Amino acid sequence: MNDDGWADIWNPYNWYSKWVYAPRQYDASAPPDTAHEIVAKADYTLNAKTMFQGNIRYYYGENDELQVYKYEREAFNAGVNVTYTPFSKLGLNAGYNFFWDETQSRICSAFYYG
Numbered sequence: 001m002n003d004d005g006w007a008d009i010w011n012p013y014n015w016y017s018k019w020v021y022a023p024r025q026y027d028a029s030a031p032p033d034t035a036h037e038i039v040a041k042a043d044y045t046l047n048a049k050t051m052f053q054g055n056i057r058y059y060y061g062e063n064d065e066l067q068v069y070k071y072e073r074e075a076f077n078a079g080v081n082v083t084y085t086p087f088s089k090l091g092l093n094a095g096y097n098f099f100w101d102e103t104q105s106r107i108c109s110a111f112y113y114g
């Protein structure tokens with residue numbers, strides 16, 4: 001490879017050698033090389049028998065270091081739980097969780113003519 005990241009491959013009989021064959025030298029790895037995650041949780045006790053719990057989580061990861069491949073993932077989830085203890089040996093729990101996840105993966109691939 002030369003200094004600008006391209007392989008030293010050039011065929012005078014076709015104009016696309018530099019853009020088609022050279023990128024094959026790169027590693028097309030999918031796992032994110034950068035990731036950020038934020039998590040928050042909270043508990044609130046209303047009285048001796050009732051408690052509320054909430055949580056939220058956001059995740060973002062990407063890998064765009066490569067010239068021929070881009071990976072991006074974004075996820076969000078949130079939840080609420082209610083715990084009610086009517087008796088000392090019985091507890092009831094009800095909750096709702098929301099999940100959202102989006103992944104985008106793009107890769108450049110050569111096509112041939114002729």
